Amino acid sequence: MASSPWTTLPTAAWTPTQYILTALAAVVVAVLYRFSPARLDPREPPALKASIPLIGHIIGLLRHGIDYFARLRTAQPKKLAAATLPILNGKVYVLWDVALIQSALRHKNLTFDLLSMEFAQRVFGLSDLAMEKLWGPEHEIESSVAPVTMHRIKGAMQGQNLFRMNTRALNYVADELNGLGPEGLRIPSLYRWLRDFMTMATSEGIYGSQNPVREDPSLIEALWEFETNMQPLFLGVLPSIIARKAVINREKVIKALVPWYQARKDYAPDVAAITKVRAESSREFGIPEDEIGRLEMALLFVATTNTIPTLYWFTVFVLLRPQVVAEICRETLPLVTVTTEGGRRVATVDISKLEEQCPLMVSCYREAIRLGNQGFGTRRIMHDTVLTDGEGREYLFKAGVDMMWSAKALHRSPETWGPDAMEFGPERFKDQEKFDRNKKHSYIPFGGGKHLCPGRNFAFAENLGFMAALVVGFEVLGLKEGNVKLGTAIIGEAVAKPPAGAEGGEVTIKRKAGWEDVEWRFVC
Numbered sequence: 001m002a003s004s005p006w007t008t009l010p011t012a013a014w015t016p017t018q019y020i021l022t023a024l025a026a027v028v029v030a031v032l033y034r035f036s037p038a039r040l041d042p043r044e045p046p047a048l049k050a051s052i053p054l055i056g057h058i059i060g061l062l063r064h065g066i067d068y069f070a071r072l073r074t075a076q077p078k079k080l081a082a083a084t085l086p087i088l089n090g091k092v093y094v095l096w097d098v099a100l101i102q103s104a105l106r107h108k109n110l111t112f113d114l115l116s117m118e119f120a121q122r123v124f125g126l127s128d129l130a131m132e133k134l135w136g137p138e139h140e141i142e143s144s145v146a147p148v149t150m151h152r153i154k155g156a157m158q159g160q161n162l163f164r165m166n167t168r169a170l171n172y173v174a175d176e177l178n179g180l181g182p183e184g185l186r187i188p189s190l191y192r193w194l195r196d197f198m199t200m201a202t203s204e205g206i207y208g209s210q211n212p213v214r215e216d217p218s219l220i221e222a223l224w225e226f227e228t229n230m231q232p233l234f235l236g237v238l239p240s241i242i243a244r245k246a247v248i249n250r251e252k253v254i255k256a257l258v259p260w261y262q263a264r265k266d267y268a269p270d271v272a273a274i275t276k277v278r279a280e281s282s283r284e285f286g287i288p289e290d291e292i293g294r295l296e297m298a299l300l301f302v303a304t305t306n307t308i309p310t311l312y313w314f315t316v317f318v319l320l321r322p323q324v325v326a327e328i329c330r331e332t333l334p335l336v337t338v339t340t341e342g343g344r345r346v347a348t349v350d351i352s353k354l355e356e357q358c359p360l361m362v363s364c365y366r367e368a369i370r371l372g373n374q375g376f377g378t379r380r381i382m383h384d385t386v387l388t389d390g391e392g393r394e395y396l397f398k399a400g401v402d403m404m405w406s407a408k409a410l411h412r413s414p415e416t417w418g419p420d421a422m423e424f425g426p427e428r429f430k431d432q433e434k435f436d437r438n439k440k441h442s443y444i445p446f447g448g449g450k451h452l453c454p455g456r457n458f459a460f461a462e463n464l465g466f467m468a469a470l471v472v473g474f475e476v477l478g479l480k481e482g483n484v485k486l487g488t489a490i491i492g493e494a495v496a497k498p499p500a501g502a503e504g505g506e507v508t509i510k511r512k513a514g515w516e517d518v519e520w521r522f523v524c
């Protein structure tokens, strides 16, 4: 009888040491398997292996931050359109080619919603129950709350809805400017002043007359403390330990928002449509009432986090150039109507015509965003997708993988913007209609496709409305070039903040001669 091969095994001959060594080897093999880089299909973008396997790219990102992808590309012998970065046992795609990035922004297989959902849970601390509701019964991203709400938000940020929100926010800007007495206002830090009063203006636009931030202005500091310290929350582990300051400040803001939504203050007629539709979508999906305020901290966050640093860059880049200030004042003056009401002089700025009649101011705004906006664009691939680069080469992008690109790399490319790409060029966007395709496609401060930022027009109104009144009716004294330095965004930020010590320094704002007694107003 032929013996089974198993019967020949030396079953009883192993020593305890051999057992231990075999078990250890099995563990090592399992770990290596788990963390070995995923295999690539030859149609995927070429793999760029880091010198330190598994974690090299993570170290690169930690070391070089937002500039890592640009450095990686420069280090290659030939210019790549895209690459696959093996990270731990997975991978991330990075795109550099403009045509590929534009196709990614517009492709229906790629979504931002999955990332927004993860962001909501990790950053704002939503419970598993709330997440279950957000996902909906089918647990599919397409039928979850995210695309439904985003679709509704777009309508809520247009036409009359937008005008009402702009007017309420700008009325607060007017209050701030009207409060300036004849002696002017001495501001210890220009950035802090802009940050604080525009956060209040924005919250007025969002929440109306029962604004919880007006009821407790210390929420402004809490919001920005959260914002500055929240990055470790992206990791989704031990939030109270790794991001203690962010969590404490987040909870302070949430504590004010939860009762606001529980009391259904979003039903009031002067609350912005975006605030209403977001809260109603949450209620429709069955999010527990006591978590709506938690989720809705996201609204206050997105409405301020990028607009306000943008306002700072726009303001300082303009104010440092007296000739630009004079020209913007000249083009804005026809939009300011001075009337007399009950013995008071009222100056009304019509912001609906700013885009059409103030080409230099609009150009300066777009240029400030080009330099200030440096963030990574991100999408998750829902189904295997083929995209084509500018030279007609096709690449396969596999489902479940994230892809990223750097707005900073596109916004600063000398090939696209010329040798002065790093400089502020006030007039650069004056002939925007004549931009070639490459320039048009390389300007992506608000993302694109179906996730194109729905708040961009609100940000435009706040920024340009403020600037219009400032250049016509006020002068800012004491701003020094040495107190301004363009910062670098950190990972997770779209718009860079000014570095510590370069926040514009101390300035004084005074009413201009001839405008001492006017009361400012805005119409949209």
Ligand code: HEM
Residues within 6 Å of the ligand: 105, 112, 113, 116, 150, 153, 302, 303, 304, 306, 307, 308, 310, 373, 377, 378, 444, 445, 446, 447, 448, 449, 450, 451, 452, 453, 454, 455, 456, 458, 459, 494, 495
């Ligand atoms: C200058 C100011 C702003 C900048 C630079 C900015 C930038 C961006 C960017 C880059 C995205 C990602 C788009 C993509 O990946 O395609 C985004 C999305 C978004 N932004 Fe803004 N944003 C600004 C102001 C605002 C304001 C004021 C609001 C709300 C009041 C807002 C609400 C949103 C929302 C809700 C999304 C998500 C859209 C979606 O997932 O479909 N943003 N923004």
